[in-house]
Amino acid sequence: MAFIRCLYEAGMVGEMWKTIQDMVKSTCVIGPSELSEIVKILGRAKMVNKALSIFYQIKIRKCKPTATTYNSMILMLMQEGHHEKIHELYNEMCNEGNCFPDTITYTGLISAFGKLGRDDSAIRLFNEMKDNGLQPTEKIYTTLLAIYFKLGRVEEALGLVQEMKMKRCALTVYTYTELIKGLGRARRIDDAYSTFMNMLKEGCRPDVVLMNNLINILGKAGRLGDALKLFNEMESLQCTPNVVTYNTVIKVLFESKAPASEASAWFEKMKANGVVPSSFTYSILIDGYCKSNRVEKALLLLEEMDEKGFPPCPAAYCSLINSLGKAKRYEAANELFQELKENCGRSSARVYAVMIKHFGKCGRLSEAVDLFNEMKKLGCTPDVYAFNALMSGMVRVGMVDEAYSLLRTMEESGCTPDLNSHNIILNGLARTGGPKLAIEMFTKMQHSKIKPDAVSYNTFLGCLSRAGMFEEAARLMKEMNAKGFEYDQISYSSILEAVGKVDEVRNPTTL
Structure with a gap:
């Protein structure tokens, strides 16, 4: 064991592995503690598969692993991201008969299930642990807290916090971070902020991750002043803003419709304070400038991003291509698109x-159509936005049957249509397919999971009025009122125009 440690510390992993194999093959007695140490060393050397191989060789031929040995394996697999294997080990451990999971085992298992998204299993193990008389650690409570908030079980999450306090299990900065994030997700903004204030009173110092989350929560809730005030308090809390902090503030400024010059000033402040902008910083700024109709400024930032050696950012290109397209600068948009592909x-x-x-x-x-086919050929699977974009183009030129066929292809390929997909087809049918097909489509939407929205109703209302089906249109208008949908100007115009045409037919001499 001394020689194995020496070889590992010298970085001679090949010799180390050979020595471990020699040791296993020899008549040397290997106990559970030695097996645990071998596993830890191989884990630190990133030799996970070899650790598993040795574990089973020694388990079969040399010794029975203890809970500590199993824990060493579980922690190694956790650190290397092999979460699926952890459950297998847990089952083996339980089947040993004399080897029982302890707090360390449950910590690894619950954390692994949390990362795998197997929330029910994590909750079941948490309850099993308590039933076995083991006290959960703050790390376990924090993992469960995040899971409950993710599932929308807010009251149960808050109950866990009370349980922690009752059991005198200290809330760490990580626990507070999950609590604040969860409250923000549940839109309980005041509760999130008061939790932060209580944390300070209890003497728990925030870290930059917690501050970034709280700034983001306040900003998204429209409380820009509170978000900026929090940023200014970071220095007194001995918490240094990092690139994520500045990115969050800049993003919040754009989302709050603050002048673009303010975001630009924060960008300069960031650089002046020695914080190096990331590719995401540039992407946020480019997207913000595009949405503020400052496309030229966004293009300059894209050049600067390239000069700084950042790899091309598809999100930044996407924002610019979209803005150039909206401005009908199609050739410029296509040039950027080709540049991104190159x-x-x-x-x-x-x-x-x-x-x-x-x-x-x-x-x-x-x-x-060529682009749509090209993306499939390159292995870039079309998503719902790509299908909708092509269907919309087809409807625009009157190719409604082709668009409807594409909708079916979309469903067959496993890409679930959204409300916009159905509205595109409904619009095409309403304008060119006559009322019968539009009625069928609208009825189908009413009986599907994706219910019609205000756009669907207005589209259908326009179709009925143009077809002179005023009684049906009147019933639909009542239904719209009952559902809280408003008529748009196009719907009103369609109805008035249709009524006018009927009057002209009935009274041809009327001026």
Whole structure:
């Protein structure tokens, strides 16, 4: 064992592995503690499969593992992200008969199930642990807290916090972070902020991750002043803002519709304070400038991003391509799209969708179809946005049957249509397919999981009024009122125009 440790510390992992194998093959007695140490050393050397191999060899031929040995294996697998294997080990451990899980075992298992998204299993193990008379650690409570909030079980999450206090299990900064994040997700903004204030009173010092989360929660809730005030308090809390903090503030400024110059000033402040912008910083700024109709400024930032040596960011390109398309600068948008493909070898499904949408809008449907086929050929699976973009382009040029066929292809390929998908087809049928097909489509929507929205109702209302089906239109208007949907100007115009035409037919001499 001394020699194995020496070889590991010298970085001679090949010799170390050979020595471990020699040791296993020899008549040397290996106890559970030695097995635990071998597992830990192999884990630190990132030799997970070899650790598993040795564990089973020694288990069969040399010694019976103890809970400590199993824990060493579980912790090693946790650190290397082999979460699925952990449950197998737990079952083996329980079947040993004389080897029982302890707090360390449950910590590893609950954490692994949390990361795998197997929430029910994590909760079951948490309850099993308590039934076995073991006291959960603050780490276990924190994991369960995050799970309960994720499942929307807010009161049970808050009950866990009370249980921690009752059991005198201290709330750590990580526990407070999950608590504040969960309350923010549940839109209990005041509770999230008061939790932060209580934490300070109890003497728990926040870290930068907690502060970033709280700034984000306040900003998204429209409390920009409180978010910026919190940033200014970070220094007094001995918590240094990092690149994520500045990114969060800049994003919040754009979301709050603050002047773009304020976001720009924070970008300069960030650099002046020695915080190096990340690729995500540039992406936030480019997207924000695009949404503020400052496309030229966004293009300059894209150049700066390239000069700084950042890899091409599809999200930034997507924002710019979309803005150029909206401005009807289709060639400029296409140039950026081609540039992204050259730099990355391919593009993301979302960027393809944006480009397909704008080709459809400017009547270049054949190029939109080519792009759609190209993304499939390159192994970039079309998502719902790409399908919608192409269907919208088809409807725009009157190819409603082709669009309807694409909707069925979409469903068959495993891509679930959204409300927008159905509204695109409904719009096409309402304008060119006559009322019968539109009625069928609208009825189908009413009886599906995706219910019609205000756009669906207004589209259908326009169809009925243009077809002179005023009684049906009147019933639909009552239904819209009952559901709280408002009529748009297009619907009103359609109804008035249709009524006017009927009057002209009935009274041809009327001026």
